[in-house]
Amino acid sequence: MKPIREVSEPPQGLADYLRLVGGEAYWDEFRSHDSGAAYRELVEELTSNQHGLCAYCETSISTERRQVEHVLPRSHKQRGKSLELDVSNMVACCLGVGRAEPAAAERGDTGAGQRHGRGEETCGQAKADVWWNSFLVPRRLPPAPSLLAVRDDGRIEPDEGACQDTGFGLADARRSIETLKLNARRLIRARRSQWDDLVDISANVTDETRMAAWIRTVLTPDERGRLQPFFTTSRSYFGSIGELVLAEKPQDWI
Secondary structure, eight states, X not given: OOOOOOOOSOOHHHHHHXXXXXGGOOHHHHHHGGGGHHHXXXXXXXXXXXXXXXTTTOOBOOTTSOEEEESSOTTOTTTHHHHTTOGGGEEEEOOSSSBOOGGGTTTOBGGGTOOOSBSOOOHHHHHTTOOOTTOOOGGGSOSSSOSEEEOXXXXXXXXXXXXXXXXXXXXXXXXXXXXXXXXXXXXXXXXHHHHHHHHHHHTTOOOHHHHHHHHHHHHSOOTTSOOOSOHHHHHHHHHHHHHHHHTSTTOTTO
């Protein structure tokens, strides 16, 4: 999980729907509004804002493997209904399973507790209707220091010092990781594989100029605005050198 930028304004299709129906707006109705075009626009804009990565596990998400995740679930008794069409409560999320059903990608909504495919459920699928006020929300994470770190064995865990420095609860960070199942076996394997690839490549990059250019390639968006998957793995691997790159303005990796 990495910081992502705030989204304050809804995309055009969602804004048009809200103006059209006013206080009678409902998420399920919005999903079918304009034959689904407004929903598809929403998912695309959220995905673009996140540089193509799932808001939780940081896998690359494509048209066939993504959905809208309501951070505060729609089922929440006090605020779920009022926030179900609030774009600030939405992120783009993977389908949360190792083997996805392509037809499910544009159909599901984790806020409704629906399930897609089989395998280890992670991210919004694992979180479902769970919520507490100190849950780690990607849009509330500070740019630095990183509250989460990846070890060389592929496991992700809270950085105790970073949590203390920023006032985020260590227990809440651990609970967020567990709730989202970010240490599912398939994610650990993928992060460990990426770490090993970084080790192999760095062994052959000895020139400082080439090393700096390579780090920027790994940690910043490409020409399409996309980040490489498992951003926090790469960030943890590069350590303080990577943090210098990430601190450079305009910090377009967020």
